[in-house]
Amino acid sequence: MFGKRNLVSITRITSTQGLIPRINCPVRFCSAKTVALTAEMYSNEVSRNAKYKKLEDKDLSFFRDVLKDENYLITNEQDLEFYNEDWMRKYKGQSQLVLKPKTTQQVSEILKYCNNEKLAVVPQGGNTGLVGGSIPVFDEIIVSLSNMNKIRSFDNVSGILKCDAGVILENADNFLAENGYIFPLDLGSKGSCQVGGVCATNAGGLRLLRYGSLHGTVLGLETVLPDGTIYSSMAALRKDNTGYDFKQLLIGSEGTLGVITGVSILCPSRPVSTNVAFLAVSSYEIVQKVFVGARKELSEILSSFEFMDGKSQLLTGHYLKSEHPIESGEYPFYVLIETSGSNRDHDIEKLETFLANAMEEGLVDDGIIAQDEAQAKSLWSWRESIPEASTHAGGTYKYDVSIPLNDIYGLVEAAEEKLNGANLVDLDASDKPVVGCIGFGHLGDGNLHLHVCVREYNKEVEKTLEPFVYEWIKEKKGSISAEHGLGFQKKNYIGYSKTDVEIQLIKDIKNHYDPNGIMNPYKYV
């Protein structure tokens, strides 16, 4: 099937035996029993700003009046925990109040009040963030969007979806699937993350290569600004050049300029044919060559190009308790290629020609192509389970960076060497804090995820890694956050990616739109 030569090492999966269903929803699987309070863990770096008022009974009364239903306020210690902790169990806040409004008008009344009273606020979507952005640091009030979860409208000719910010990404995509469309973004956490949160963090995800960034696909946002003003550009059509595109500032603002309550987004036709190939490759240099070939030969149907190092697959196999799909040996690198197109025969022909050429050139050592959707999902699970697998020993320090392609994998090697030099690493010995460093990511976007897998979150490990990792990235002219954002974790490191002029402009925007600083304080900038 793969060309003129006898390419036996590329085999096709013929049964789904032993394949694992795709894991969409991040779960609280971390083995750490308790999560340290962020305020205590980082007491040297951050302290509560006295300008913020502490919650009083009269405030609660006001919020009860606005929300009109006791179920939309959470004040119970046990229930609060779910909203105060992040899913990685790395950050923990001390909020005493979660508000779950049902309408944009309620959000407006809440923010207007908080702004007048100087009550700090954290907006929270699906709480699947990776930099502590949606978790309070002290006693900020959490405004959860979970109750705003309705599809508002869908235009079957233009492909424009309008929905509440709290709609779960997977629900939005399932709705679109019924109409022959696809959400132009996909994430491992799609079963939990919300459309509004995705916009607030400018999430990239698995198919940015194909559908582009949210700055291009989001047509309008409805957002409550800190003073309660409801800004809406939800009526926008595909093209509209009448004035500054203010919503663009909200995309990636991580809840620091307001609360996104509605999203209008342009959705592409759902591909009729999706194919997934999983390849074994002998070096990072060859991974790049395979990428250049894939972009050239698969071109308009290439929808993902993900790479993973060998160690990430070992950990994932252990976590999934399963045989690796490529059973013939352990390879230094693996590549997952996805194509999405409108004609199955054409797509298969392109993919097979590409793979045959790659084999002939000696670039690919082994590989498989999924034969049906279940197999495709199973192959994806080997990529999408890496984040969970990497946290399995206790926790993970995650770095999500953009680096020019040539240098990308060098960061993983440099971090491993640095930690080894400090005698902190052992894959098996449980008296060392670090299990190991793994690297994987969206190579098509120049985006590496470096995960330092640890048995516990530990100041010594952190000090060895930071600012070392950020300095390394700066030297290579990369970005310290490709898609995860700044949140709490990277607030102090923005200088490694941005110039002084840029930082000044960013601070100025924050001060201009949120002069009281009530929105998501202690984070971002």
Added chain:
Amino acid sequence: MFGKRNLVSITRITSTQGLIPRINCPVRFCSAKTVALTAEMYSNEVSRNAKYKKLEDKDLSFFRDVLKDENYLITNEQDLEFYNEDWMRKYKGQSQLVLKPKTTQQVSEILKYCNNEKLAVVPQGGNTGLVGGSIPVFDEIIVSLSNMNKIRSFDNVSGILKCDAGVILENADNFLAENGYIFPLDLGSKGSCQVGGVCATNAGGLRLLRYGSLHGTVLGLETVLPDGTIYSSMAALRKDNTGYDFKQLLIGSEGTLGVITGVSILCPSRPVSTNVAFLAVSSYEIVQKVFVGARKELSEILSSFEFMDGKSQLLTGHYLKSEHPIESGEYPFYVLIETSGSNRDHDIEKLETFLANAMEEGLVDDGIIAQDEAQAKSLWSWRESIPEASTHAGGTYKYDVSIPLNDIYGLVEAAEEKLNGANLVDLDASDKPVVGCIGFGHLGDGNLHLHVCVREYNKEVEKTLEPFVYEWIKEKKGSISAEHGLGFQKKNYIGYSKTDVEIQLIKDIKNHYDPNGIMNPYKYV
């Protein structure tokens, strides 16, 4: 070739006889001898703001010192005319000075000085705008970017192009072609318009359908802000989530927030195979059906879907002095479909299957497919020459609007009816000011160009059209400017497309970043 039935009415061009080369460069072909001063034509609406200083000799001395070359200053009346008039011959300013800096540093020194001295400034790129945005209204100083015309760098793996703002779009695209890449935007005016101007106006163009908007593809901008600060995000990689994306405000800001001096943009692989089909269709309703089918069946290879009404083709034929490519009759509507892909056989098969289905369903009455690049260019010329052809009788009132697809063509009919009612229209009689209304545009983007072709610009025609046209658009929830921008022409009509909250935010941004209002005054908002 087109399916099982004998579809004789779809024929293939077999020679290039009679076909016209593509016209890229807007030329001053308008028959009007003189252009009225904008300040006089619109004296009821606009007057010179006394807060701006008038140019003095000491200012000229300063600029001479900065630019260090007498050729970079234009003060000669005759030479100034070229920069004071727009190519449609609709707007004319009275600037006494054009500055043509060579470096970003020079632009910075110029703006800093102008800001301190309260000298008003108009940035000017290729001067191909359609709303008078790059033409002074009174005596504003013109800062032309034409001398900043260097490619700065190109990364052959990532496809990231960095260049000066004054690089002509066609030059950038030719450079990219040599490297196997394509500029992610194409315009009829590509031979004159500049990359910086394209970003400043958030141009859409002919392939937005395929490559998305500049908000998604522009990775970084270098821009001199009104106080002379040089903002640069040129180092940005494909993904970078570290802080508010300030450059997004500059995209589409039409020179009101600063002068764009450099652009970093992500370029896709150049398609190996491009095909163009030109179809005749019997009604606007059927045009929509053809579009829905094309998007479904051509999907990832569909790069343009342009529609044109019959009258636009009559005018274009007259202007090009040529037989229409579909010679078998006059049809109410025509459609130009372009596909771009990586495999010629696959693309042709998809296109032919789609056309065969469309014929079988009775959607398409006649059509041709270009057999080579020259023929493809010739077919494009029937679409790209419409703007020039429409101005041929004397001038054109151009409306560039987004309207939900169902209603799009209704605007052309409504405008024609309104002008007829005022007894202003006659195709042949030269004592009537209006020749006729034509409609064409990027249907794939929901974008209509309504051109009211006139023998002269005339207040009565203008009053009949405005605010009528804008009210009609507002009622259909459209945008009064899909891609041309606001400029001088639409400054007073933004309320038809934006809410009060949106307008307030836009004004606030302008005041915040340009408190002295020196950048491109009397326009935008």
